[in-house]
Amino acid sequence: MKTKLNIAIVGTGNLAWHLANAIDSSEHNLLQVLSRDQKRAEEFTQNLSAKGISRIDDIDANVEIIILALTDTALKGKYIAQFPKNAIMCHTSGSISMRVLKSHKKHGIFYPLQTFSKQKEVDFSNIPICLEASDNEVLQKLHVLANSLSKSIYEINSKQRKALHVAAVFACNFTNLMYDISSDICNDANLNFDILRPLIKETAAKVQNHFPEDVQTGPAKRNDGRVIEYHKKFLYDYPDYQEIYDLLTYEIQQKHEEL
Amino acid sequence: MKTKLNIAIVGTGNLAWHLANAIDSSEHNLLQVLSRDQKRAEEFTQNLSAKGISRIDDIDANVEIIILALTDTALKGKYIAQFPKNAIMCHTSGSISMRVLKSHKKHGIFYPLQTFSKQKEVDFSNIPICLEASDNEVLQKLHVLANSLSKSIYEINSKQRKALHVAAVFACNFTNLMYDISSDICNDANLNFDILRPLIKETAAKVQNHFPEDVQTGPAKRNDGRVIEYHKKFLYDYPDYQEIYDLLTYEIQQKHEEL
Incomplete structure (x- = not known):
């Protein structure tokens, strides 16, 4: 198999953005980037070797x-079916089935599991890429x-990808909500x-080498009723946060009671 | 003021453990470490210049x-009142009032905000230390x-310290629960x-330079009802996690609707 692939x-x-830059820096050829908007496509490819296009026919x-x-x-x-069949x-996507690509005999999933923001550079070499394909x-x-x-x-199948996407919501989106709540409480104080x-x-560094279950700390884990009551009193002015505090505290207690 | 302090x-x-090692490596003198158990005190101080003791009188x-x-x-x-008054x-502690130390004219809070495990080294120089004192x-x-x-x-007062402790539960303990849930879902798949x-x-690296509110991502933030329904269906076998998913998704939607 030749190793230099032509990609769009x-x-x-x-x-x-991150994928285009990573492929452009690899041994493969990023030939084109397609956007509905020609101007946007050209701006996007300004510092890439790829050409910006806006029509599937091109x-x-x-x-x-x-x-x-x-x-x-x-x-x-319907949209996907318009692309060249060869x-x-x-x-x-983390949640869309591979079946949506069935208009093409050869198809697959190329799912990089990371949270991307244009303003923050990421080292693509550390990003897990999850693959699935129509054939070997x-x-x-x-x-x-x-x-x-x-x-x-x-290599993960569609069922695993679905689980992974839900897991990623907890590990990333909900985690960021926890940060946001803590930031809110700090701000008010x-x-x-x-x-x-x-x-x-x-907290994130700890689970790089341990399992989260093994490094859980805090009043809920210790079953420290006095501190928990104290915190709930504090959260009286934040009914939403109090409800979240209750539910998550209960969950930690449940998890670590069973052990 | 002389700068070399004698500490117990x-x-x-x-x-x-982490504090003793940090003080021992500083220009100050860690004179003693007290434990109720003499053997434990001696083991603890084995590689420190401090002496292990088990009686307050010593x-x-x-x-x-x-x-x-x-x-x-x-x-x-009552216990605290037994220590030398000079x-x-x-x-x-993050949650105990400074008043508990009132048996001593000179007292204060020395609250390092970090999650500590004996098995994991921490760089104390990056740990925020929150101070409060009886006098200047x-x-x-x-x-x-x-x-x-x-x-x-x-320098933070007792009221702020209370807020900070609750915030830390969200930023660390509940965050670790999110990791734990994601690990559980992965494991099952x-x-x-x-x-x-x-x-x-x-996710943790992003909020080192941004505010969590500004880097929130995910289906709840995008208000992507299809993916949310898809995830809730997936979580049907995990009623606890489904309840948490609902509540946290609602909270993210609320937060980002108002903006």
Whole structure:
């Protein structure tokens, strides 16, 4: 199998941005980036070797893999069916089934599990890329591409991807809500959020080498009723946070009671 | 003011361990570590210049600051009143009032905000130390000690400390529960928790330079009803997690609706 692949990316969002830059820096060729808006496509590709295009018809005949880096709602079968049939069609979504790509005989999932913001650079080599494919030949090609971008490649099926997406909501989106609530409480008490930043960093650092269950701390884990009551009293002015405090405290107690 | 202070630590838990090592490596003198159990005190001080003791009466007359690194429940006024009255009495708790130290004219709070485990080394210089004191002279002495251990010193009052402790439960203990739930879901789907570790790290890294509110992502933030329904269906077998998913999703929607 030749190792230099010709790639096109569809989309100009945060994931498309990081993926385009990573592929452009790899041994593979990012030939084109497609956006509905020609100007946006050209701006996006300004510092890339890829060409910005806005029509599906303009997709280069040499493109072997088309990566749809689009929001879930944009991944419609009818839209996808318009793309050149000889290319391998991929999407990058955590929750959309592989079946949406069935208009193409060769298709697969190329799902990088990370939270992307355009303003924050990420080291793509540390991002886990989850692969699934219509057949073994496609899977091997996706491996070749993924291997040149990242050290962590996982083959996971659609059912596992669904579980992983839910898990990621807890590990990332809900975690960020916890940070947000803590920031809110600090703000009201005229405390600089800087005080909490090292704690947040260390909490994440701990589970890099341990399992979360083994490093749980706090009043709920210790079953310290006095402190819990004290906190609930404090949260009297924050009914939403009090409800969350109750539910999560109960959950920690349940989890660590059973042990 | 002379800068070399004589310190004693009471307690042999995780915080006592990290604090004792940090003070021992500073320009100050850690004279003694007190535990109810003489053997434990001696084991604890084996590689420290401090002496392990088990009786309050044995506290050196030169000790200027006694730091009670004890659990909240151990911080009783009657117990504290037995310590030499000429020393500055401090405790390290996030939730216990400074009044518990009132048997001593000179007293204060020395509260390092971090999650400590004996098995994991921490760089004390990055740990915020929150100070409060009975008077300005004590405050200055605590500053001298804190400054030699950490770059981040904050003067906060008891009311702020209470808020900070609740905030820390969200930022650390509840955050770790989110990790634990995600690990549980992965485990059931036969997925290696390693896939999520970079996401967890990046989520914490993002709020080191941004406010959590500004970097919130996910289906709740995007108000993506289809994905939310999909996830809730997935969580049907996990009623506890489904309830948490509902409540936290609602909270994110509320927060970002108002903006």
